[in-house]
Amino acid sequence: MFIIGRRTHTILLALLLVVLAGGCSEKSKNPVGFNLWDEEGHWQVYQLISQTVLADSSFHVDRGTGIGPYLLMGSWEGQTTRSLMSFEEDLPDTLDRPLTEVYLDLVAYSEVSDDSILISVYPVESPWNDSTATWEVPWTTAGGDYSAEPIGEGYFATEDGLEFQIEFNTAGVELVQGWLDGGPNYGLLLKSDELEEDHLKYFYSEDTPYFPYLQMIFADEDEADTVIVDSEKDTFIAEPVDPPGEDLLLVSDGHVTRSWLQFDLAAVPESSFINLARLSLTVSEFHDPLDNMSLRAYPVSDLQTLSYETSSYGSASLYSGKESVDLDITGMVQDWVTGTENLGILLRTYLEHSSISQALFLTSSADSAQRPTLEVVYTARPEDITAVERTRVAR
Amino acid sequence: MTTHHLIVQGKGVCSAAGNGRRAILLSVLLLTLTALLLTGEARAGSIFSAYGQGEMIMEGDARLRAMGGAGLALTGSYSGSLINPALLGGLRYTGITITSRPEALYIQDEKSDNVLTSARVLHLALCLPLGRGLGLSVDLRQLSDTKFKAYEEIILFDESYTKIVSRTGGLSMASVNLAKSFGSRFFVGIRAGHVFGRTTESRTGDFQDDDYRDSSTSCDRQHSGTQFTAGLAVKVNRHVSAGAFITPAYDIRQDETNSSSFEETVMVERTLSFPVRYGFGIAYHSGSRFSGQFDIIAIRWGDFAIDDQIQSDHRDVIRLAFGGQYQASKDNSASYLQRIPLRFGYAYEPWHQKTPAGASISGHFLTLGLGLPFNRGGAVLDAALQLGWRGDVSAAGAKETIVRGVISLWGFEPWFQRKR
Numbered sequence: 001m002f003i004i005g006r007r008t009h010t011i012l013l014a015l016l017l018v019v020l021a022g023g024c025s026e027k028s029k030n031p032v033g034f035n036l037w038d039e040e041g042h043w044q045v046y047q048l049i050s051q052t053v054l055a056d057s058s059f060h061v062d063r064g065t066g067i068g069p070y071l072l073m074g075s076w077e078g079q080t081t082r083s084l085m086s087f088e089e090d091l092p093d094t095l096d097r098p099l100t101e102v103y104l105d106l107v108a109y110s111e112v113s114d115d116s117i118l119i120s121v122y123p124v125e126s127p128w129n130d131s132t133a134t135w136e137v138p139w140t141t142a143g144g145d146y147s148a149e150p151i152g153e154g155y156f157a158t159e160d161g162l163e164f165q166i167e168f169n170t171a172g173v174e175l176v177q178g179w180l181d182g183g184p185n186y187g188l189l190l191k192s193d194e195l196e197e198d199h200l201k202y203f204y205s206e207d208t209p210y211f212p213y214l215q216m217i218f219a220d221e222d223e224a225d226t227v228i229v230d231s232e233k234d235t236f237i238a239e240p241v242d243p244p245g246e247d248l249l250l251v252s253d254g255h256v257t258r259s260w261l262q263f264d265l266a267a268v269p270e271s272s273f274i275n276l277a278r279l280s281l282t283v284s285e286f287h288d289p290l291d292n293m294s295l296r297a298y299p300v301s302d303l304q305t306l307s308y309e310t311s312s313y314g315s316a317s318l319y320s321g322k323e324s325v326d327l328d329i330t331g332m333v334q335d336w337v338t339g340t341e342n343l344g345i346l347l348r349t350y351l352e353h354s355s356i357s358q359a360l361f362l363t364s365s366a367d368s369a370q371r372p373t374l375e376v377v378y379t380a381r382p383e384d385i386t387a388v389e390r391t392r393v394a395r
Numbered sequence: 396m397t398t399h400h401l402i403v404q405g406k407g408v409c410s411a412a413g414n415g416r417r418a419i420l421l422s423v424l425l426l427t428l429t430a431l432l433l434t435g436e437a438r439a440g441s442i443f444s445a446y447g448q449g450e451m452i453m454e455g456d457a458r459l460r461a462m463g464g465a466g467l468a469l470t471g472s473y474s475g476s477l478i479n480p481a482l483l484g485g486l487r488y489t490g491i492t493i494t495s496r497p498e499a500l501y502i503q504d505e506k507s508d509n510v511l512t513s514a515r516v517l518h519l520a521l522c523l524p525l526g527r528g529l530g531l532s533v534d535l536r537q538l539s540d541t542k543f544k545a546y547e548e549i550i551l552f553d554e555s556y557t558k559i560v561s562r563t564g565g566l567s568m569a570s571v572n573l574a575k576s577f578g579s580r581f582f583v584g585i586r587a588g589h590v591f592g593r594t595t596e597s598r599t600g601d602f603q604d605d606d607y608r609d610s611s612t613s614c615d616r617q618h619s620g621t622q623f624t625a626g627l628a629v630k631v632n633r634h635v636s637a638g639a640f641i642t643p644a645y646d647i648r649q650d651e652t653n654s655s656s657f658e659e660t661v662m663v664e665r666t667l668s669f670p671v672r673y674g675f676g677i678a679y680h681s682g683s684r685f686s687g688q689f690d691i692i693a694i695r696w697g698d699f700a701i702d703d704q705i706q707s708d709h710r711d712v713i714r715l716a717f718g719g720q721y722q723a724s725k726d727n728s729a730s731y732l733q734r735i736p737l738r739f740g741y742a743y744e745p746w747h748q749k750t751p752a753g754a755s756i757s758g759h760f761l762t763l764g765l766g767l768p769f770n771r772g773g774a775v776l777d778a779a780l781q782l783g784w785r786g787d788v789s790a791a792g793a794k795e796t797i798v799r800g801v802i803s804l805w806g807f808e809p810w811f812q813r814k815r
Contacts, residue, residue, distance in 0.1 A: 032504040033442045033545040036750065036792045037560060045600055045610065047552045273657025275600075276607045328606060377552055379600065379610040379657055 045275060046385065048376040052264040053364035055344060056372065058249050059306065061256040061352075062137055066130025066235040068353030069208050070109055072254070073119055074192045074200035076289045079241060079356055081200065081254065082144060084128060085234035086187030087214050091180055092227050097218040102168040102176045104188070107210035108158055109202040110290065116157035117192045117199045121166055122146040123175050124186040130235040135255065144237065146189040151175055156201060164203070176216060187233075200289050200356075206231040238356045247365045248284055249372075251295065253349040254356035260306055262344030263374045268337050269384035275377040277333035279314065279345065281361040282324050282370040288357035293318040294350035295359065297327045299335065300343040308346045315350070318359055325361075333376055440513060440542030442502050442793050443756055443786060447709060447748030449541030449565055449594070451694075452517060454478045456494045457803035461764020461779035462718020463740025465688035467676025468638035470582065470628050473522060474777075474803075476532065476572065478674070479640045480584030481626035483522065484576035486530030490522040494803040501796040503788055513542065517801075528576035530584075533569070540565040541594055555603035564594035566618055566647075579630065582638075586624040590647055593617050612655035618667070620647035634680050641673040644698065665702050670695040674714075687719040696747040708749050716742040718762065738764040738779070750791050758785035760797070774806040 071083035104121060126145040128138055139145045151172030156164045168176065179185040192199065204210035212231040217224055238254035249259040261279075268274075279297060286293070295316050298308035312335060314327035329345065336342040349357065362370045441450045458474040459466040466475035469482060473490065476483040497514040520534035544561040570588030577583075593616065600610040626640035647667040654660040674692035681687075696709040718740025723733040739762065746756035764779035783797035 032502050032507045032509055033445065033543070033793055035504055035506075036442065036445050036545070041751075042598060043610065043612065045551060045556070271658065273610055273655075274608070275602065275610060278606075330608060377607065 041382075043379050043381050044385075045377060045379050048265070048267055048378070050263045050265060050267075050374045050376065051364065051368060051371045053372060054262040054264055056249060056259070056261045056363050058244055058251075058257055058259045060240070060243070061258055062132070062134055063256050063352065064129065064131045064133045064235050064237075066133070066233060066353070067207055068235070068351060069205055070236070070354055071106075071190070071203045071205050071212070071234055072200060072236040072238070072356065073190055073203070074117055074198075075239075076198045076200040076356060077287050077358075079254070080143070080191075080239045081236050081356060082189055082191040083203070083234065083236040084124060084130070084133060084144065084187055084189050085206070085212055085231045086130075086185070087229045087231060088179070088185050088187075089232050090229045091185075092216075092229075095180065095218060097220045097223070097225060099173060099177050099180065099216055100219045100224075101215075101217040102152075102173050103215040103217075104152065104166045104168070104212065105215060106164045106166075106203045106212050108156070108162045108164060109204055109210075110158075113197075113199055114158055115199055116155045117201065118153055118155050119164075119166065119190055119192045119201070120150040120153040121168070121172065122150050122189045122191070124189050127186055130233040133235050133237055135237045135239050143239070144189050151188075176214070198289075202290075202355075206234050235353075241358055244360055247363050249281075249347070249361040249363055250358065251293075251347050251349060251361070252356075252358040253293075253352040253354060256348075256352045257358075258306070259347040259361070260300065260344050261347065261372055262300075262342070263372075265333065265336060265342055265374070265376065268333075268376055268378055269380045270337055270339075271384055272337050272378040272380040274330050274334040274337065275379060276328070276375070277330045277377075278375045279327040279329050280324055280373045280375070281327075281347075282366065282372075283318070283322060283359065284362050285358070285360040286318055286320060286322070288319070288355060288359075290355055290357075291319050293355075293357045293359055295325060295327065296348055296350050297329050297332070298346045298348070299332045299340070300346050303343050306346060329374075333374075337378075440540050441500065441785070442504075442543060442545075442795060443746055443791075444541040445543045445545075445560075445562060446746065446750070446756075447696075449539045449543075449562070451539050451747065452537050452565075453714070453742075453744065454518070454536060456492060456518075456805075457764060457777035457779040457801040458738070458766065459718075460781060460801040461738035461740060461762050461777070462688055462720060463690075463716035463742040463760065463762050464714075465676060465690040465716040465718045465740060465742075466678075467626075467640065467674055467688075467690045467692075468628055468636045468678035469676075469688060470630055470636045470638070470678070471680070471686070473530075473805075475628075475638065475676075476522075476530075476574070476584070477518065477520070477534070477536070479626035479628060479638045479676075480572040480586040480624055481574050481582040481628045481638065481640070483530035483532055483572055483574035483584055484582035484628075485528050485579070486522055486524040486532075486574075488524060488807040490805060490807040491520070492522075492803060492805045493519050494801060496799060496801050498797065498799040501798075502793060503796075504793040505788060515540065530572075530574045530576075532572045534572070535567065535569050538566040538568050538590065539592075551602075554607065557599075557601040557603070559599040559601065560597070562594060562596045564592060564616075566590055566592035566594075568622060570622075574626075581630075582628040584626045586622075586626075588622045588624075590620045590622050590645075591618060608656070610656055612653070612658075615652045615654075617650045618647050620645060620667075620669075622669075636678045636680075637676065638678075639673070639675045642671065644671045644695075645669050668698070668700040668703070670698040683725055684723065685719065685721050687717070689717040691715055694747065699747070706748075708751075709747055710745075710749055710755065712745040712747050714742070714744055716740065734768060736766050738762070738766075742781075744783075744785075746785070752792075754787075754790045754792075756786050756791045758783055758795075758797075760799075764801075774804065777801075777803045777805070 072081035152166045152168040154166040214229045216227045244250040297314040312331045314329035454477045469475035494517045518536035522532040541562045546559040568588040572586045574584030597613040624642040628638035630636045649665040651663045672694045676690035678688045692714040697711040699709045722736035742760040744758040760783040766777045779801040781799040785795045
């Protein structure tokens with residue numbers, strides 16, 4: 001090495017130093033050394049499994065299904081549905097020819113069975129509102145106030161295509177002519193509730209691109225004009241379901257039922273960071289014509305009205321054969337431990353106006369393995385954990 | 396593993412100027428820049444840098460390191476000026492130096508073991524002769540280093556969970572040293588430095604399941620302050636010299652920012668009161684071939700305080716070091732091998748903070764080294780190899796077996812030399 005030239009000698013040594021100085025790096029993470037730390041002085045992760053339910057109950061909510069995407073007709077699991085629709089604002093006001101024919105056009109979404117069912121159209125005889133109309137409201141007769149005789153009817157089965165058209169009879173044409181003449185116009189009711197077995201059809205509502213519409217044909221001897229009027233409001237109504245017993249919580253849509261649960265979380269320190277909060281419910285019964293209920297959990301904001309905040313929620317899907325359901329309500333519990341009052345959890349379906357599903361859950365009166373359970377995994381400083389709680393959560 | 400036995404120093408002053416020396420000085424400058432860039436990579440330091448202010452870096456180039464770090468009274472060269480500023484007195488030539496420290500750590504605790512490597516540049520200095528026995532230097536040095544990362548994978552509440560704790564950063568100092576020699580026997584010097592640096596500490600709890608939100612906290616600390624050191628050295632006779640220094644207690648301002656996933660960010664301003672440090676050394680020269688040094692340095696870490704609160708987990712430490720050098724010939728006409736100095740030493744380096752269980756941590760280092768002169772003394776490449784042991788698995792929680800290389804380059808050039 002020392003017999004080579006000075007310049008080469010210098011360069012080689014310089015390179016050696018560069019390699020030594022910069023060529024080494026951390027080989028791997030360091031898996032040793034955790035026992036060097038005083039773990040007691042730093043935050044820890046704890047777990048609370050709470051089955052201490054302060055309150056649980058179910059309650060019916062009078063609300064319409066007007067903003068839903070579907071119109072239901074038929075019955076399922078003994079629950080009957082009917083649909084309402086109204087055509088008023090877009091009716092033509094100047095007519096050159098007499099009204100001769102009227103058709104109601106619908107587009108189907110799905111069905112419970114592919115059997116053909118008879119769908120009948122009736123004139124409604126009292127005003128209604130699509131956001132409030134239910135099986136009982138605002139009718140004098142539950143299920144809707146409508147004429148005894150149908151103004152049109154037709155059989156529908158999806159095997160014939162998704163489009164469905166009902167031609168109005170003479171009484172139907174006269175009804176629509178009356179609307180055009182300024183007479184009372186409370187819309188139409190469509191039903192198919194004389195069937196004994198499960199037959200339920202879903203059609204698109206006016207809130208979708210496949211909205212219902214009326215075709216009105218004005219014709220004389222020489223010429224015919226067709227005027228199309230879109231549905232301006234529509235909804236479906238569903239027969240009430242029986243209230244659950246005290247040992248069950250019910251969540252349903254169509255006929256809307258919600259449930260309320262309140263857990264005792266006083267053991268979780270206020271300064272905690274919630275890593276996970278998971279609500280587990282055991283399913284007792286589940287019925288859904290489409291076999292897919294979207295369940296939501298919201299924080300209750302007012303105990304008197306059981307109103308709730310929509311900004312924080314947990315969600316889960318429920319389908320046949322599922323014995324339990326877990327809802328992630330981490331954000332909700334985080335809000336509670338950082339200052340928002342814990343007024344409980346409200347359970348409801350996501351839309352409440354898209355189907356006639358029902359889910360029944362076991363309450364705190366069930367055995368411990370099936371009770372509603374709230375698991376909370378949280379990070380806290382040891383000094384914030386009481387001695388009793390530290391014993392309880394220690395692993 | 397491969398270790399790098401190298402080379403040794405020589406005299407810090409060359410006897411002739413020329414293009415070759417300028418080329419070497421340029422090489423040192425380029426090398427300095429390159430090394431600084433490359434050592435910016437991630438690295439792993441002592442596992443015990445989890446404690447206190449991290450690993451306190453003992454000053455000294457490869458020559459001192461090869462002799463256990465002893466050199467407070469090393470009046471024959473400028474290596475000791477990194478500790479004792481008085482040793483810069485009588486500087487005759489412009490010089491530049493850089494020291495790098497590659498290191499491998501074999502770390503054991505009760506559960507596992509691992510090998511970590513790192514490399515860092517410890518200091519960079521430029522020395523200027525001012526004439527009349529005055530010497531001036533400016534330098535950038537690392538005072539403390541923290542590089543600690545530990546993780547543990549466990550099952551927590553039936554979920555895979557990883558705990559990670561890490562600390563990084565350290566303190567550095569930019570300083571100016573001024574020294575004067577009085578005759579050839581008495582030297583005094585003073586150093587004023589701006590201490591600065593940043594450390595970060597983080598703790599993370601990472602659930603493998605994405606449904607869980609991870610917990611994390613971090614603490615960022617920015618430091619700034621001023622440190623002074625005074626030193627003196629005396630050649631008692633042609634065989635014995637002595638040196639001493641003192642760094643008075645000084646305050647460092649620490650701006651701390653604590654942030655976490657579950658608490659509001661908190662900013663705290665603190666004052667860290669670093670303790671007094673002083674040392675005494677003696678050197679013995681036996682003719683022209685052998686010399687020996689012994690140093691003792693005390694640091695009153697027991698006085699370390701944060702916002703005037705004495706930290707009871709810190710302890711006073713005394714560092715002991717001794718070493719020797721053998722050089723067959725200093726005559727430039729001798730063979731190259733004869734001109735290579737060989738060095739050895741020992742150092743006892745206790746850690747300044749006790750473990751949470753109250754255990755003390757100490758390190759022992761055996762050192763070897765040599766030096767390679769260039770261009771008949773125009774520049775010197777010194778190298779040292781340190782074999783060390785620090786900590787104890789049962790008492791301190793971990794043990795480190797350390798293989799450390801220290802490499803220094805000194806380059807000298809008679810710029811600014813006053814004509815006689």
